[in-house]
Amino acid sequence: MYDPKNCCQEAKKCPILSQVYQRFGKTRKKLGSSSKESMLPGVAFGLALFALFSISFAGSAQANGMLEIHFLSIGQGDSILIRSPSGKTALVDAGPPSAARIIKRYLRKLNIKKVNMFLVSHPHLDHYGGWRGVFRNFQVGVYVDPAFPYPSPMYQKMLRFIRRRNIKSFTARINQVLDLGGGVKLRVTAPSRPFLKRTRSDANSNSIVMRLEYKKLRVLLTGDAEMPTEYRLMRQPQWLPSHLLKVAHHGSHHSSSKKFLGYVRPKIAVVSCGKNNRYGHPHRDALSRLRRAGVKTYVTARHGHVVARSNGTRLWISTRGRSKDQADHSLDLSDLPRTFGEALSKASARQAAAAHGGSLYHDHGPPLGQQPERPRWFKHRPRGKQVIPPTPYPSRRGYVAARKSKHFHRRSCRQAKNIPKKKRVYYRTRRRAIRSGRRPASDCLP
Numbered sequence: 001m002y003d004p005k006n007c008c009q010e011a012k013k014c015p016i017l018s019q020v021y022q023r024f025g026k027t028r029k030k031l032g033s034s035s036k037e038s039m040l041p042g043v044a045f046g047l048a049l050f051a052l053f054s055i056s057f058a059g060s061a062q063a064n065g066m067l068e069i070h071f072l073s074i075g076q077g078d079s080i081l082i083r084s085p086s087g088k089t090a091l092v093d094a095g096p097p098s099a100a101r102i103i104k105r106y107l108r109k110l111n112i113k114k115v116n117m118f119l120v121s122h123p124h125l126d127h128y129g130g131w132r133g134v135f136r137n138f139q140v141g142v143y144v145d146p147a148f149p150y151p152s153p154m155y156q157k158m159l160r161f162i163r164r165r166n167i168k169s170f171t172a173r174i175n176q177v178l179d180l181g182g183g184v185k186l187r188v189t190a191p192s193r194p195f196l197k198r199t200r201s202d203a204n205s206n207s208i209v210m211r212l213e214y215k216k217l218r219v220l221l222t223g224d225a226e227m228p229t230e231y232r233l234m235r236q237p238q239w240l241p242s243h244l245l246k247v248a249h250h251g252s253h254h255s256s257s258k259k260f261l262g263y264v265r266p267k268i269a270v271v272s273c274g275k276n277n278r279y280g281h282p283h284r285d286a287l288s289r290l291r292r293a294g295v296k297t298y299v300t301a302r303h304g305h306v307v308a309r310s311n312g313t314r315l316w317i318s319t320r321g322r323s324k325d326q327a328d329h330s331l332d333l334s335d336l337p338r339t340f341g342e343a344l345s346k347a348s349a350r351q352a353a354a355a356h357g358g359s360l361y362h363d364h365g366p367p368l369g370q371q372p373e374r375p376r377w378f379k380h381r382p383r384g385k386q387v388i389p390p391t392p393y394p395s396r397r398g399y400v401a402a403r404k405s406k407h408f409h410r411r412s413c414r415q416a417k418n419i420p421k422k423k424r425v426y427y428r429t430r431r432r433a434i435r436s437g438r439r440p441a442s443d444c445l446p
């Protein structure tokens with residue numbers, strides 16, 4: 001039998017942990033693995049990290065002994081600070097470059113001097129842009145990212161910096177458990193290997209998705225995961241149910257499908273985006289899906305910093321960084337159903353099973369590490385051939401495009417309003433727009 005405690009004491013003898021320790025020496029560690037059979041390395045990784053944390057800092061315990069999750073209002077991007085009851089901190093993403101100052105000020109205010117784990121969910125600038133601010137002002141324990149190959153010069157620059165400074169770095173893999181101490185665990189549920197390919201945005205689709213677990217509390221952090229990722233996550237539905245959901249991709253309509261929300265069943269959702277951002281986030285479709293699922297939604301652009309605090313049995317949400325006593329909202333944490341079977345009523349389970357070829361209810365399909373077959377909406381269009389998707393509903397006011405753009409929008413689309421008047425080309429019908437050689441824009445789906 002594998003006994004983690006004994007294994008830990010006899011680290012040198014234990015084949016799993018010694019493997020982990022050996023690999024610590026390299027610049028980028030490949031730990032865990034991508035399939036079910038690899039839960040042990042995941043646990044070992046968690047233990048190893050925990051051991052690492054316990055050695056490297058004694059942990060300044062928080063006065064109130066509460067878990068805090070701060071969704072920082074840093075403009076168009078993500079930045080989430082997690083502080084465990086033992087005082088250890090994890091920073092998930094660092095917003096756009098302009099966020100560096102906000103993050104610095106916010107963390108200083110909380111008297112944080114060390115970021116024990118700096119995690120970048122995926123290599124897009126709105127998620128790691130403030131990296132200089134983080135590394136310059138705080139001691140960083142470990143750097144974690146999905147190791148998705150991404151050639152952006154700025155991202156490469158950050159990786160070079162991390163290597164030069166000898167900052168420990170890890171690759172997040174499915175089934176790893178990152179232990180933040182004080183009973184707070186981050187369970188990595190994506191990306192799985194092989195990486196999702198040929199999606200709308202491969203970098204987004206291979207975001208790190210984690211579920212934070214603390215006593216009864218479950219919080220799902222989704223990075224910029226899009227529907228292909230959601231589809232993959234639904235193959236292991238036991239890791240989805242959560243009280244709080246960090247809405248993926250700033251509330252874009254490419255994420256938060258109705259079905260996915262049905263699996264997560266959050267009570268509270270937080271969207272992190274900038275005021276009047278040029279992507280039109282959060283998208284009204286995503287918001288209405290959340291509303292229909294009965295989720296109370298906070299948007300950082302509107303509410304400012306959103307802070308969730310929990311003692312493990314109750315959750316308090318306050319905005320603009322205020323304290324628990326000034327909470328806008330609080331809820332009792334009920335036990336969440338753990339399995340798919342418990343999660344749904346029999347009728348809806350049967351319905352969902354039918355949609356998955358009758359297999360899902362009894363069998364969760366291939367483990368997350370394997371590539372599932374693609375559902376229809378995920379099929380990639382053949383290259384070179386232009387396939388025009390059917391229009392969901394016609395635009396009464398016609399269509400508009402920028403003269404040099406290959407895409408056209410509905411006239412009501414926010415993006416269309418940003419096109420300078422002089423550069424606009426108008427079309428009365430969709431057909432005419434398509435005949436001009438343009439394709440429907442992905443934001444308003446005309």
Ligand SMILES: [Zn+2]
Pocket residue numbers: 077078124126127224249250
């Ligand atoms: Zn993003």
